[in-house]
Amino acid sequence: MYDVDEPDEREELFYNNVREKIIFLLLFVLLLTLSYIIVNKYRKRDNIVVSIRDEDDYTVYKYSLLLCTISLAVSVGAALLLPISIASNEVLSLYPSSYYVQWLNHSLIHGLWSLVFLFSNLSLFIFLPFAYLFNESEGFPGHRKGLKARVYETCTVLLLLAIFVLVLTYLLYTIFYAEQSIFYMLFNLWNNYLPFLYSCISFIGVLMLLLCTPVGFATLFTILSRFMIKPQLQKTTDEEISVLRLEVDCLTRRLDQVSQNNGSSYMSPQPMLAKKEQKMSLPERELWSLTNGKLKNGLADKLLNFQERLDVLEKQRKTSVFRKLFFFPTFMLLLLALTVITVLLVVQNLLLILIGIRALPLNTRQFTLGVSSLSKLGPFGAGLEIVIILYMLVASTVGLYSLPVVSRYRPRIKQTPLTHIVGNCTLLLILSSALPLLCRILGVTDFDLLADYGRIEWLGNFAIVALYNVVFASAATLCLINKFTLAVRKELLSRLKSFWQWVIGRDCSIPRDNSIFSIDNSPMINKKTS
Incomplete structure (x- = not known):
């Protein structure tokens, strides 16, 4: 056997x-x-x-x-x-x-x-x-x-x-x-x-x-x-699309004007941003001071950037509500x-x-x-x-x-x-x-x-394993908290800074980064000043 x-x-x-x-x-x-x-x-x-x-x-x-x-x-x-x-x-x-x-x-x-x-x-x-x-x-x-x-x-x-x-x-x-x-x-x-x-x-x-x-x-x-396509309000999306279309039209006219000038190319008339010049970002401020071929290239790049953002918003507006609100x-x-x-x-x-x-x-x-x-x-x-x-x-x-x-x-x-x-x-x-x-x-x-x-x-x-668990849990929690509260903290700090500037008399504008309405642009104040 x-x-x-x-x-x-x-x-x-x-x-x-x-x-x-x-x-x-x-x-x-x-x-x-x-x-x-x-x-x-x-x-x-x-x-x-x-x-x-x-x-x-x-x-x-x-x-x-x-x-x-x-x-x-x-x-x-x-x-x-x-x-x-x-x-x-x-x-x-x-x-x-x-x-x-x-x-x-x-x-x-x-x-x-x-x-x-x-x-x-x-x-x-x-x-x-x-x-x-x-x-x-x-x-x-x-x-x-x-x-x-x-x-x-x-x-x-x-x-x-x-x-x-x-x-x-x-x-x-x-x-x-x-x-x-x-x-x-x-x-x-x-x-x-x-x-x-x-x-x-x-x-x-x-x-x-x-x-x-x-x-x-x-x-x-x-x-x-x-x-992924974020769920956005239709009204907010339409407003952003309107603003971007105006920007694209303005930049297109500026680019055509620069292209028509032979010899020296410059902005004529100058952009109506004299009082906002100190609040403009450095790349934008440098763009309006360029001349000749550099100005044309800068305007073309800026126009391309606005066009890409406009295409993204158009795609978001045409996307189905189910996809925006579910996925x-x-x-x-x-x-x-x-x-x-x-x-x-x-x-x-x-x-x-x-x-x-x-x-x-x-x-x-x-x-x-x-x-x-x-x-x-x-x-x-x-x-x-x-x-x-x-x-x-x-x-x-x-x-x-x-x-x-x-x-x-x-x-x-x-x-x-x-x-x-x-x-x-x-x-x-x-x-x-x-x-x-x-x-x-x-x-x-x-x-x-x-x-x-x-x-x-x-x-x-035991010490290595326990310490590793503590550090990992703490780091993951802090990363999540920082990710989901970053925008709130930025807005809070921005408003506190604006309030402090208003108290010391440096700035009286409404604390909005993209807002075009402020006390400096008020028609009544401009009339009294003139």
Whole structure:
């Protein structure tokens, strides 16, 4: 009987391994295709001519772009680790004996986490540095120029950089683990140095997410209001359209007058804004003082700006009432609800950790996939967790490119050079690799971190986890309050300033920025003055 069962177990193990490798290959090909489409859409068309002289440059460019594509695919896979794992756990808990989901098991998900962890290290420490150095290399001085010389230079510089990073990691490791012997640290490079180095990088990524995610929460509202049509009163829209049409007609006549004057071009007659000259903005004041071709170009740009605003208002007026009154409030309330739910989950997680009901996110127990649902609300709660994780991913990416320094390197369609592509892939890889850690620290999900993600030891530090929850909840709340009260505070400060100027006798005008009615323009005062 033993001889009959033994081949069946080996055969089943063989089929399971083959099936897992095929699934991993299909996922990698899918992510690689998606990443190639994204990189090809944003990369700058350098128009490299393939010839004998430029063949090396084209080869270097091609392989560097391939390494960036692989790294971007790994970053997308790292960002989707938690959603895929949570969905797999719910499917297995709902249909434990179904024939169609037998391939979805704990071994498959655990292997996926291990592969993503491995390729994240390879992309972060080998692929992306090699792509950047390979693109910037020219070969050692005094040697024959060519592809081999550039490969030798890249490998040499990369080796020196790796030695520097390992020495720096060794110093940090001796600071945190001073009780271990030197021989133990030297002969356990793979088991100690590399996980410790990745934990340092992941800690930097978590700190970046702490800065980017709350900023992204507030920035998403601005982006939504920019692309969605706001509900406006028809009367207000008609008034704005009338004012813009008058501005367009006035600028058109001025532009025609400037175009008709040969030789010197200037404003004749002068605009009737002499008494308002001190209240005009600097660009507008400079526009009326220009002459010749600069005046014509300035008027044309201003006319184009007014025409674009007029087109937007015309589009808003022609839009259906249902779209104006339903889509914008719905999406705005959806973003607000997701943000509020995220903050409430963070506050709840902090309270449970302080009380001692919830353990720290360090993986200390054996987890088996599909035993039970990890959410108290069942499949609905798991779906909500997936939506919140994806929302945090989008918010962190938007917040990253809203920062002052990073915004200058934001990828643009068909205008992004290769060096910027390498930098953006590095930032996205760091953020996406730290996203599972962020979700476990904030308590968004109870799904344990698998593979080497659960070996990151600073996740078991109570002070770091508690402080991170406090800072994240406070930052997200302040960003929301600042976003929704900014206009009110600006109007309040403007009115207080106008009242103070009226008290000290400097200004008696009504505090409206765009108002043309004031005491200075009153006909009775002008008559008495004359």
